[in-house]
Amino acid sequence: MTAILTDRAAPHDALRTTREITFREALREAMSQEMRKDPRIFLLGEEVAQYNGAYKVSQGMLDEFGPQRIIDAPISENGFAGLAVGAAMYGLRPIIEFMSWSFSLVAADQILNNVPKMLYMSGGQWGCPVVFRGNNGAGGQLGSTHSWCTEALYSNVPGLKIAIPSNPSDAKGLLTTAIRDDDPVFFLESERMLSDKAHVPEGDYVVPFGKAWLRRGDWSGEHNSDCTLVSFGRPVNFCLDAADELAKEDINVDVLDMRTIRPLDIDSIIQSIKRTGRIVVVDQSWPFASVASEVITQVCERAFDYLDHQPLRVNTEDVPTPYAKSLEAEYLPHKGKIVAAVKAALARA
DSSP states (O other): OEEOOOOTTTTOOSOEEEEEEEHHHHHHHHHHHHHHHOTTEEEEETTSSTTSOTTSTTTTHHHHHOTTTEEEOOSOHHHHHHHHHHHHHTTOEEEEEESOGGGGGGGHIIIIIIGGGHHHHTTTSOOOOOEEEEEOSOOSSOOGGGOOOOHHHHTTSTTOEEEOOSSHHHHHHHHHHHHHOSSOEEEEEOGGGTTOEEEEEOSSOOOOTTOOEEEESOTTSSSOOSEEEEEOSTHHHHHHHHHHHHHTTTOOEEEEEOSEEESOOHHHHHHHHHHHSOEEEEOSSOSTTOHHHHHHHHHHHHHGGGOSSOOEEEOOOSSOOOSSHHHHHHHSOOHHHHHHHHHHHTTOO
16 A cells, blocks of 8 residues: 655655554564564563564564564663673664653663763774664553653653654654664653554654654645644654644644654754744653753744744643543643643633
8 A cells, every 4th residue: 555655854755655654663674674684683682572562563583683782671771771881882783672651760771871972982993783672651550660651751861863753654764763873872662552553654763853744734834824733653643633622723733743852853943933933842841951941941042033922832730640530641741731722822711
């Protein structure tokens, strides 16, 4: 089956053959395709081999690649993240799966104090081309210690890249780019999106880092929008839902999917603001020192004169993640909060 990809970030506007698969299948496809090409790549993590992955992302990979490349690790993020540092320094290209990014905090010394700094501190002698990937954010009634959104914390560290896909197509394209990158990449997935289905390009497919995708809107300027909505990861889908709701009231918005926050495509954000004059940033991190805070700061530094209203943001509430289902739903960004923020930016009740 074919579909047109309206992705301005990559030269794939022509028709490409696609196949409808889930988010988890897209991740598996990216890893498997790269592992077939490069024998240096291996996957290491808890339950990735014999159990086919805690979330079945690596299902069948042990059978294809064997136990030397699909490796079950003990419950010690501190240990197997450290192993990845040494393996990468000696020429291998590890993919490390964290069952949850909440557990990555156990390995903070390895992934934050060693990996991003190795190339710099060795004078360019050793890099650390490691991909750390796994589930990020609230997975659904897992409690606050299993529901970290780590992007705000980790994006503060120079020397690494952070990719956060919002759909299966980008899951494949961004992960392929991450595996090929010579810098360390933190790849943040959402457990709640693993069963989402979409048409994904077959074969070799990459999405470049640092290039946003205008999911809704018109770069030509022929059809103006009233406000710019900026987000990444799962909340992009809430923004699209909000855009549909706002359109019923004749309010049109640009929806920018950032895809990566390190690097951040601030130029595309400014390009949209020049047409809309307003911006709402939707971010599943806590509000204090969040990614939204950084985006708004850069907007004020570089595009203040184009703003017709103060920048607004929609974050999670500034409390530990609740366990109760109703409280967790209200704690997270959602369509209602986004609609209200856009109306506030337009000074509409």
